[in-house]
Amino acid sequence: MKKSTVRAALLAAVSLGMFIACQEKPxxxxxxxxxxxxxxxxxxxxxxSTIEPIVEDVLAVFQSxxxxxxxxxxxxxxxxxxxALLTDAASVAVLSRKLTEGEEAHFxxxxxxxxxxxxxxxxxxxxxxxxxxxxxxxVDDIYKILRGEEPSSAKQLVFDNANSSTVSYLMMKAGVDxxxxxxxxxxxxxxxxxxxxxxxxxxxxVIGVNWLVQTPTExxxxxxKIQVLGVNTVKKGTAGNEYQKPSQxxxxxxxxxxxxxxxxxxxxxxxxxxxxxxxxxxxxxxxRIVLKSGLVPVNIPPREIEITK
Numbered sequence: 084m085k086k087s088t089v090r091a092a093l094l095a096a097v098s099l100g101m102f103i104a105c106q107e108k109p110x111x112x113x114x115x116x117x118x119x120x121x122x123x124x125x126x127x128x129x130x131x132s133t134i135e136p137i138v139e140d141v142l143a144v145f146q147s148x149x150x151x152x153x154x155x156x157x158x159x160x161x162x163x164x165x166x167a168l169l170t171d172a173a174s175v176a177v178l179s180r181k182l183t184e185g186e187e188a189h190f191x192x193x194x195x196x197x198x199x200x201x202x203x204x205x206x207x208x209x210x211x212x213x214x215x216x217x218x219x220x221x222v223d224d225i226y227k228i229l230r231g232e233e234p235s236s237a238k239q240l241v242f243d244n245a246n247s248s249t250v251s252y253l254m255m256k257a258g259v260d261x262x263x264x265x266x267x268x269x270x271x272x273x274x275x276x277x278x279x280x281x282x283x284x285x286x287x288x289v290i291g292v293n294w295l296v297q298t299p300t301e302x303x304x305x306x307x308k309i310q311v312l313g314v315n316t317v318k319k320g321t322a323g324n325e326y327q328k329p330s331q332x333x334x335x336x337x338x339x340x341x342x343x344x345x346x347x348x349x350x351x352x353x354x355x356x357x358x359x360x361x362x363x364x365x366x367x368x369x370x371r372i373v374l375k376s377g378l379v380p381v382n383i384p385p386r387e388i389e390i391t392k
Contacts (some may be wrong), residue, residue: 087349120356120359121359125173128157130157131159131164135158136293136294161247168182174350179346197348198357199347202347202373203378205292205343205379206341207312207341207343212283218313219312222311222315224236225240226257226258228263230257240289242267243272256365268286278288281308293376296331327340331379334378354377
């Protein structure tokens with residue numbers, strides 16, 4: 084666990100008395116791990132790979148507070164996660180979107196009412212080699228590449244996976260339903276995107292900003308070799324040629340054009356560990372970890388200031 088997570092864990096352990104009191108009944112303290120409750124049992128959570136680090140951090144603290152909760156994080160692309168949900172191979176997932184009405188119909192047929200918890204806002208980051216000529220990119224150029232048109236300068240978009248949420252999100256924004264045959268490439272994961280971009284000055288990688296603000300130790304050197312591009316803002320009342328980077332303040336202010344809400348989707352259909360983790364994510368303790376991570380929590384946790392004479 085990274086140092087920031089350790090600090091978050093200490094903070095959560097000190098301030099979590101009320102949360103535990105609300106969730107844990109005396110009778111539950113005698114239950115074994117095998118019995119599924121909101122704070123104990125076993126659970127596999129399918130997690131969108133583009134937001135892997137933040138879930139990993141919150142989950143680590145959650146399990147340190149509730150040691151009888153055995154949760155396995157399974158990192159996959161968006162398409163595979165949705166398929167797992169619709170085939171009942173998974174019941175809890177973290178995605179950057181809700182399921183569509185058509186996808187939800189599957190659960191309506193079997194009488195399962197979803198519990199959807201929004202817990203953070205993140206953004207897509209556009210990264211390039213430090214040797215690249217440009218340090219900015221326009222929204223118009225991004226859309227032109229996705230539409231198969233020629234951008235204002237030679238550029239290529241590189242994604243972490245063909246079935247990634249970053250691909251589906253930008254295709255929706257650009258109004259296209261098919262990936263063009265030129266200037267758009269997909270690799271296997273975020274690490275490969277960073278390596279490819281470092282070695283190709285015309286390539287622009289598209290990754291979840293979470294990987295930049297909570298960089299795993301093994302990717303620190305790769306991140307140090309690339310630069311984050313500024314993107315022109317589309318917020319009303321601001322100059323059209325003003326370029327913003329996906330900082331926490333810009334995401335919160337809405338001045339960065341490519342932001343996403345993160346959701347925990349629970350289709351267990353009962354009060355179990357998935358609901359317990361969702362409660363923790365949306366509680367002040369979980370939201371405080373999101374805030375420290377560099378993303379924007381849905382509910383800004385209160386800060387208590389003690390004034391002494």
